[in-house]
Amino acid sequence: MEERRIRHRIMAPFDLQGTWRLLWIEAGPATVEDVLAELAGPGGERLAIRLAQDWPVRRRLPEALLAQGLATRLAPSGPIVTTIRIIDTLFPVARGGTAAIPGPFGAGKTVLQGLLARYSDVDVVVYVACGERAGEVVETIRDFQRMEDPRRGGALLDRTVIVCNTSSMPVAAREASIYTGVTIGEYYRQMGLDVLLIADSTSRWAQALRETSGRLEEIPGEEGYPAYLDSTIRAFYDRSGRIRAADGAVGSLTIIGAVSPAGGDFDEPVTRSTLAAVKTFLGLSAERAYRRAYPAIDPLISWSRSAGALAARAEDPADRARADQAAAIRALLRRGEEVAQTLRVTGEDGIALQDLVLLEKARFVDSVFLQQDAFDPVDVSAPPARQQALLALVMQVVERPLALASRDAVRRLFQELTRLGRNLNYAADGSPERARLASELLAALDAASSPAPASRSTETS
Numbered sequence: 261m262e263e264r265r266i267r268h269r270i271m272a273p274f275d276l277q278g279t280w281r282l283l284w285i286e287a288g289p290a291t292v293e294d295v296l297a298e299l300a301g302p303g304g305e306r307l308a309i310r311l312a313q314d315w316p317v318r319r320r321l322p323e324a325l326l327a328q329g330l331a332t333r334l335a336p337s338g339p340i341v342t343t344i345r346i347i348d349t350l351f352p353v354a355r356g357g358t359a360a361i362p363g364p365f366g367a368g369k370t371v372l373q374g375l376l377a378r379y380s381d382v383d384v385v386v387y388v389a390c391g392e393r394a395g396e397v398v399e400t401i402r403d404f405q406r407m408e409d410p411r412r413g414g415a416l417l418d419r420t421v422i423v424c425n426t427s428s429m430p431v432a433a434r435e436a437s438i439y440t441g442v443t444i445g446e447y448y449r450q451m452g453l454d455v456l457l458i459a460d461s462t463s464r465w466a467q468a469l470r471e472t473s474g475r476l477e478e479i480p481g482e483e484g485y486p487a488y489l490d491s492t493i494r495a496f497y498d499r500s501g502r503i504r505a506a507d508g509a510v511g512s513l514t515i516i517g518a519v520s521p522a523g524g525d526f527d528e529p530v531t532r533s534t535l536a537a538v539k540t541f542l543g544l545s546a547e548r549a550y551r552r553a554y555p556a557i558d559p560l561i562s563w564s565r566s567a568g569a570l571a572a573r574a575e576d577p578a579d580r581a582r583a584d585q586a587a588a589i590r591a592l593l594r595r596g597e598e599v600a601q602t603l604r605v606t607g608e609d610g611i612a613l614q615d616l617v618l619l620e621k622a623r624f625v626d627s628v629f630l631q632q633d634a635f636d637p638v639d640v641s642a643p644p645a646r647q648q649a650l651l652a653l654v655m656q657v658v659e660r661p662l663a664l665a666s667r668d669a670v671r672r673l674f675q676e677l678t679r680l681g682r683n684l685n686y687a688a689d690g691s692p693e694r695a696r697l698a699s700e701l702l703a704a705l706d707a708a709s710s711p712a713p714a715s716r717s718t719e720t721s
């Protein structure tokens with residue numbers, strides 16, 4: 261069945277047991293309630309098939325299929341492409357994997373999740389607005405209606421399912437909304453589609469769990485959350501994954517949840533349980549948001565447990581090389597932070613010229629590569645080719661030994677490099693402007709480079 265860009269499969273109930281025979285099936289315009297096929301069971305009983313199915317949302321949808329060998333779990337094969345540089349390059353999310361975005365109020369969780377919903381290379385997005393204010397939820401729906409699907413055209417809403425549960429709705433409904441979203445995601449995955457589930461925010465969901473548990477007079481655990489908080493959060497994220505259906509169709513469900521700890525303290529039960537359950541941690545920092553260093557993902561605290569496996573499994577050697585470059589960038593950012601700390605204590609005179617160069621390189625990587633302007637039509641989304649070209653350019657700056665005589669010269673050079681790099685990010689792909697900025701950047705770098713040592717040039721000749 262076609263519905264705009266989605267091809268719906270007419271599926272048998274997911275917990276059907278034994279051998280059933282298809283009596284008849286017809287496609288064509290239909291509502292979800294119309295009978296489209298009929299099955300005959302082992303005892304001759306008949307079963308009408310509709311597009312709509314009933315399912316208890318707390319149960320994993322493919323459970324019976326997996327048990328009967330009618331579906332197979334597959335390992336993640338590659339990352340989802342989000343076109344957000346800091347995620348794709350430094351902290352990738354596996355297709356069928358999980359990620360959490362904890363951050364204090366106002367750090368950019370909702371904006372980031374909107375970008376992920378809009379630009380990730382998936383077929384269907386399920387967006388669960390959980391426990392947020394009604395005004396914000398309405399705004400989200402309007403945005404999706406207004407925005408174009410950048411990959412295939414048409415309204416973004418055509419490939420998006422929104423599950424709404426505002427802060428004014430009953431607590432039990434809020435608890436169920438997360439499960440409803442996951443179940444809808446599993447349903448589309450079963451059709452062989454790539455699905456992204458976005459939950460904003462899982463903290464509100466955990467608070468609903470706490471309230472329900474309190475009313476049931478269960479023994480509370482830490483901070484009044486139920487003792488089973490850990491396993492409940494884990495079970496939610498465990499519903500992600502790649503699955504091959506009986507007909508060979510491979511689908512995936514990737515889950516990305518926002519966490520909003522009070523005061524931005526990551527050492528609280530919901531954040532801690534979530535970090536133990538997910539494979540990628542994108543930690544937002546209030547300090548970065550305050551400096552408007554968006555997306556405010558802090559590269560010093562974030563991690564991806566998927567990065568190593570994805571790089572090892574990558575078929576393209578260039579992908580593996582980029583994983584090494586990502587490791588080099590992470591190391592540079594850490595050393596840059598050490599220098600920044602020394603600088604804060606001793607002032608600039610307390611650090612060596614080479615350390616200043618290192619610090620400036622780290623700042624350059626941050627401004628030009630990690631930060632990305634969500635309000636610029638070009639920079640908002642960096643497709644793989646543009647991201648890779650920029651990474652190659654940035655690595656030249658990172659790896660180049662520089663011969664600069666003074667702190668002023670160092671600062672002047674990096675001011676210029678940063679200006680050129682940022683403008684480059686605003687220039688359209690293939691534009692003369694872009695080419696000019698790239699060559700100006702390299703020329704500025706060449707002019708400041710130390711000449712190649714004589715021994716090296718004789719070795720290579």
Ligand SMILES: Nc1ncnc2c1ncn2[C@@H]1O[C@H](COP(=O)(O)OP(=O)(O)O)[C@@H](O)[C@H]1O
Pocket residue numbers: 363364365366367368369370371372554555556632633634635
């Ligand atoms: N990527 C971004 N680029 C520019 N501004 C941003 C970005 N992310 C967040 N902001 C700014 O921060 C504000 C709060 O972001 P929001 O996502 O609503 O925070 P949260 O959901 O974490 O409370 C936004 O209204 C916007 O002004």
Ligand SMILES: [Mg+2]
Pocket residue numbers: 369370371
């Ligand atoms: Mg928000």
